[in-house]
Amino acid sequence: MSNMIFVATGSVAALIFAAVMYHRVKKLPEGNEQMIRISGSVHKGANAYLKCQYSGVGIFFAAVFLILLTLAFFGYLGFFTPFAFLTGGFFSGLSGFIGMKTATMANCRTAQGASQSLNRGLKAAFSAGSVMGFTVVGLGLLDLSLWYFLLSEVFRNLPEAERITEITANMITFGMGASSMALFARVGGGIFTKAADVGADLVGKVEEDIPEDDPRNPAVIADNVGDNVGDVAGMGADLYESYVGSIVSTAALAVAAGFGTKGVGVPMLIAALGVISSIIGTFFIKTKEGATQKHLLTALRTGTYISAVLIAIFSFFAVRLMIPQDMGIYGAILSGLIAGVLIGAVTEYFTSDSYKPTRRLSASSETGAATVIISGLSLGMLSTVVPVVIVGISVLVSYYCSGGASDFNLGLYGVGVSAVGMLSTLGITLATDAYGPVADNAGGIAEMTHMAPEVRERTDALDSLGNTTAATGKGFAIGSAALTALALIASYIDKVIQIAPDYKLNLAITNPTVLIGLFIGGMLPFLFAALTMSAVGTAAQSIVLEVRRQFQSIVGLREGKAEPDYAACVDMCTRSAQKLMIAPALIAVVVPIIVGLLLGVNGVAGLLAGTTVTGFVLAVMMANSGGAWDNAKKYIEGGAYGGKGSSAHKAAVVGDTVGDPFKDTSGPSINILIKLTSMVSIVFAGLIVSAHLFT
Structure with a gap:
């Protein structure tokens, strides 16, 4: 129990650090009255969107809570399962909301800081990102600690093996709640932000030939709102889900591995030590005026690498303390x-304009938009090779290092622990990711308020860096999803065996139900990506038409003598996102249940394997293609191949608009899909065992 007290302490430390960083950002100068007004408009729009989203998602959570309560009443689930589901969703949404609130407060302060120096702009944006990063890990560990203490007390009279089984079985359900909230937040926020971004770019940059974030563009405020509801609130909920999902799945495997309470405590203790390592790492991030992209990346990497080294050292003593025999x-x-x-x-190599892949992609823009699209797709596909090899090697190493050669369950526990290791420094990793949208917003404010050109140059440098760190953050989330999914599949099989020891498990690929499940699972990420991409396209079309209408009907808008109707675009994006996010979000919940009722446990196992394999590769490809297209455009805007307004730039803008839903809607949402299908399968395992057509 003492190690869990340390975990709770780690949670408090993370939340205190987040609060300190929040107040540090709040004390920074906001800039002039116009900057404050624009920042306030962005904050108001983001608040309105999240209020609308949480109202809709609340209905879904209420319905699922009642279903889980009914299943618990009939003995398919534990009594605490429905309530764990609610807390998982609540803390996931809360982490995103706090991150959004901080980001919308920090955008004008970052612009003001950039007016003084590049380092001040970086510090302001990174401090805001730190609030997001440490709020996620703090609330994640808080939720884990509270449930562990509560369930330990409830089941205190059971023998240790039974007690820890009950604790982990109930705790894994709040991973389902976190995943459900994350999926709605990522998909809804992604549709909002990319519809606004694509609409603003296609009409503003391509048709009207005006700069990015020009105040004459009716979609410019919606675009800035979208950065916060999609890339901050959505991302925060997403990585909260990744974080707690890896921990609870590994804790569940500790029981089968025979480690008991101490095995459950290892992933939680590593996560708490990761908080300390991440806090220390943040103090090493700084840069100098005139820094190149490589220098800026080095500044952020210094902090993350120091954190990684520290957690590597701390983890040795944690394992030696908890399970010295292994x-x-x-x-x-x-x-x-x-x-x-x-x-x-x-990810950095394939998406940063400091390296050859993105520079070659920029060069392809000289021959038009078609070659930009072809080159970007090729880059994304090629970028999947090394991550797949890395994850494959990591699975083998972690499996055999943990004793998988002699005990299958020990090996699977090792794979789960490796996922926790990957996400252990999430506090600082997410801080470097979340800072990007703040820098992007700051650039918009600098443009809209006509600040000095060097301010926009500094914010563009920070924004370009943010694209690379955001892609890196997505890489972490996707990589951990692959490792966590394997642990969750194992947890699913263990759950089935606990419920029905005599169930006829046949996971051979020649089993027709397994093969059918594989095909359905392999298709699922593509169906999901198709629905989310289509949703962005549909919403963007309405924004394009609205922006065109305003340019045609508002007299003096092109000349800057009249103000556009920003609220109309914000409202349109909000309504479109809420409507169009429902179908892709529901398939992650509904499909595993339907497949289970039709094909049984074996079919679901095939489904989960298929979803994991194709989902991992597709997510990496989409995230890296999108990040490279965005940075290729920014590289040209920096003066290459004719710079802004050139034919090469217009071609790169088309590539960037295609890449927007790749990297910020569909790609990052797929890793949530992978884990949510597994979580749903575990929670509904009892029902699937009892009622299915085929064995």
Whole structure:
């Protein structure tokens, strides 16, 4: 129990640090009255959207809560399961809301800081990102600690093996709640932000030939709102879900591995030590005036690498303290940690304009938009090779280091622990990710308030860096999803065996139900991506028509003598996102249940395997293609191939608009899909065992 007190302490430390950073940002100068007014408009729009989204999602959570309560009443689930589902969703949404509130407060302060120096702009944006990062890990550990203490007390009279089984079985359900909230937040926010972004770019940059974030563009405020509801609130909920999902799935595997209470405590203790390491790492992030992209990346990487080294050292003592008889678990932790760093480095190579892939993509814009699209798709597909190899090696190393050769369950526990190792420094990793949208908003404010050109140059440098760190953050989330999914599939099989020891499990690929499940699972990420991409396209079309209408009907708008109707675009994006997010979000919940009722446990196992494999590869490809298209455009805007307004720039803008839903809607949502299908399958395992057509 003492290790769980340390975990709770780690949670408090993270939340205190987030509060300190929040007040540090709040004390920074906001700039002039016009900057404050625009920042206030963005904050108001983001608040309105989240209020609308949470109202709709609340109905879904109420319905699922009643279904889970009914299943608990009939004995398919534990009594606490429905309530754990609610807390998972609540804390996931809360982490996103706090991040959004901080980001909308920090945008004008970052612009004002950038007017003084590049380092002040970086510090302001990174401090705001730190609030997001440490709120996510703090609330995640808080939710874990509260449930662990509560369930330990409730089941205190049971033998240790039974007690820890009950605790982990109930705790895994709040992972389902977190995943459900994350999916709605990512998909809804992604539709909003990319519809506004695509609409603003296609009409503003391409048709009207006006700069990005020009105040004459009716969609410019909606675009800035979208950065916050999609890339901050949505991302926060997403990575909260990744974080707690990896921990609870590993805790569940500790029971099968025979580690009991101490095995459950290992992933939580590593996460708490990761908080301390991340806090220390933040103090090493700084830069100098005139820094290149490589220098800026080095500044952020210094902090993350120091955090990684510290957690590598701390984890050795954690494993030695908790399970000294199996020090191979430490090798699994290192495996995940190194895999995360390597995936980040590969993502940086393929998406940063400091390296050849994105520069070659920029060069392809000289021959038109078609070659930009072809080159970007090729880049994304090629970028999947190394991450797949890295994850494959990490799985093998963690499996065998943990004793998988002699005990299958020990090996699976090692794979789960490696996922926790990968996400252990999430506090600082997410801070470097979340700072990007703040810098992007700051650039918009600098443009709309006609600040000095060097201010926009500094914010553009920070924004371009943010695109790379955002892609890196997505790489971490996707990589951890692959490792966590394997642990969740194992947890699903264990759950079935606990419920029905005599159930006829046949997971051979020659089993027709397994094969059908594989095909359905392999198709699911493509169906999901198609629905989310279509949703962005449909919403963007309405924004394009609205922006065109305003340019045609508002006299003096082109000349800057009249003000556009910003609220109309914000309202249109909000309504479209709420309507269009329902179908893709529901398939992640509904499909595993339907497949289970039709094909049974074996079919669901095939479904989960198929979803994991194709989902991982598709998510990496989409995230990296999108990030490279965005940075290729920014590289040209920096003066390459004719600079802004050139034919190459217009071609790159088309590539960027295609890449927007790739990297900010469909791609990052797929990793949530992978884990949510597994979580749903575990929660509904009892029903699937009892009622299905085919064995």
